[in-house]
Amino acid sequence: GIVQTENISEPKKTIITPDNKILTIGYHLLNSPNPNLITHSFLLKLNQNGTPDQMFGNNGLIQTNIDYKDTPYDVVFQNDGKILLGGSFTIENPLLGVFPNSPYIARYSSNGIPDYSFADNGILKITNFNSITSTNLCSIVPQNDGKIIVGISGNNNNNNFFGALVKLTSNGVIDTNFGTNGILTIGDSNFKFNLLNLLLTDDNKFLLCGYDSTISSNPKTAIIKLNLDGSYDTSFANNGKLITDINISNSVFEYLNKISKSPDGNYICGGYVANNYLMIKFNLNGQFIDTFGNNGIFQNFSNIQDFYLQNSNIFLGGVQFENDEPIFKIICLNENGTINTNFNTNGYLYLNPTNQQDILKSFILDNQSSIIMSGNSGMLGNYNVTHAKVESENLNNENFWIERVEIFPNPFNNSLNIDNPEKIKSIEFYDYLGKKINIEYSSNFSVINTENLKKGIYLCKITCNNGKIEIKKLIKH
Structure with missing residues (x-):
């Protein structure tokens, strides 16, 4: 259930395609020496069994070169099956250095061939903002009429953040009939709104989320509802704005960066308040759903990257x-925000797919309720992209998920003790540079002799009889 792809560095988003395959976007970091950390975007398409889709790109992979440096942030499918990839790029000027970020959109056919009928040979670079303004694409929303809305967050280099919508025609040209010359800037001096996510609602309006930084020392979460022409939907919350100060203390940063429609017809925004993951549930009128969390607001857990709603x-x-050492984590909640203990017996799933650092970046559930995770795995900055799939029938299978194996003490001296040694197939030790260390271990023994190990940090790779792998970071004094 684990696939690693080399020569690409970090995934940004994973989705299920209309033909029920797996599509991941992200970036690859150019090889050293690379002092400016130059990255370029990629699209990777896998079959459900983890093999590359040979009908897509080059062995399932497309690597772009939008400009001097580029990173993707969103990918969607149009109704005609074409793929829209969006992100941000920078150009380099030898005299002036690297310019601020600007958004880009690229379009591909369903099998990964660039659509040269779109914009300029398949790529639109949105450079309508002034040269000191850094702008990043956050969302792409195809409309039913074939036109495209692009969500943008901006910073004019004085930490004055703003949000903007750009409307494109179906062939990738900016629609100047929308906003001012095709660009609608959201907010003003009395409402400094930074846009982080956008979607089209069932009543054919726009929901936007981000944060309000009008008072710079006390940012607040912000949800906005707009009509298709960009005007506020005044029937939503307070004249189109739902602004909430989750933590009233100054200097506590809070924001919302994702919106999803709930199966019950309401909506959930996710983000952070301080170090806690934050979710707000509300209806299309901007009213909190009191049965969720604490009067519509949930805040708990740390190091959460994303959320997904199913059933x-x-x-x-x-x-x-x-x-x-980081490993993948999935938590399952009930509709009201409490832990769902029917998921994997206790509501939690931990997965250590490789013998390296594993950092989950995105995940999705397919129509069989299997969980498909993507992240980067590696050591000392040398990362590859890892996909892991856990099928739903395995989640409560005791033969698949065993009790965690414990090795102690840590730090250790001349020996290590093992709990449940009968469940272990092999144990391997690596130094912190990834070099394997020769050390003897006999199956079913509860003690490992470590007298010959030098003082330092080690990674211990434990392979269990059922194929599950765990990595432990150990320190010898």
């Missing part, structure tokens, strides 16, 4: 640290 469950995905 009556809310899934959270992120990172769990074990012995200071």
Whole structure:
């Protein structure tokens, strides 16, 4: 259930395609020396069994070169099956250095061929903002009429943040009939709104989320509802704005960066308040759903990267640290925000797919309720992209998920003790540079002799009889 792809560095988003395959976007970091950390975007398409889709790109992979540096943030399918990839790019000027970010959109056919009928040879670079303004694409929303709305967050280099919508025609040209020359800037001096996510609602209006930084020392979560022409829907919350100060203390940063429609017809926004993951549930009129969390607001857990809604469950995905090393984490909640203990017997799923650091970046559930996770795995900055799939029938299978194996003490001296040694197939030790260390271990023994190990940090790779792998970070004094 685990696939690693080399020569690409970090995934940003994973989705299920209309033909029920897996599409991941992200970036690859150019090889050293690379002092400016130059990255370029990629699209990777996998079959459900983890093999590359040979009908897509080059062996399932497309690597772009939008400009000097580019990173993707969103990908969607149009109704005609074409793919819209969006992100941000920078250009380099030898005299002036690297310019601020600007958004880009690229369009591909369903099999990954660039659509040269779109914009300029398949790519639109949105450079309508002034040269000192850094702008990033956050969302792409195809409309039913074939036109496209692009959500943008901006910073004019004086930490004055703003949000903007750009409307494109179906062939990738900015629609100057929308806003001012095709651009609608959201907010003013009395409402400094930074846009982080956008979607089209069932009543054919726009929901936007982000934060209000009008008072710079006390940012607040912000949800906005707009009509298709960009005017506020005054029937929503307070004249189109739902602004909430989750933590009234100054200097506590809070924001919302994702909106999803709940199966019950309401909506959930996710983000952060301080170090806690935050979700707000509300209806299309901007009223909190009191049965969710604490009067419509949920805040709990740390190191959460994303959430996903399926049936009556809310899934959270992120990172769990074990012995200071990151592994994949999935948490399942009931519709009201409580832990769903029917999921994997206790509501939690931890997965250590490789013998390296594993950092979950995105996840999705397919129509069989299998969980497909994507992240980066590696050591000392040398990362590859890892996909892991856990099928729903395995989640409560005791032969698949065993009790965690414990090795102690940590730190250790001349020996290590093992709990449940009968469940272990092999144990391997690596130094912190990834070099394997020769050390003898006999199956079913509860003690490992470590007299010959030098003082330092080690990674211990434990392979269980059922194929599950765990990585422990150990320190010898």
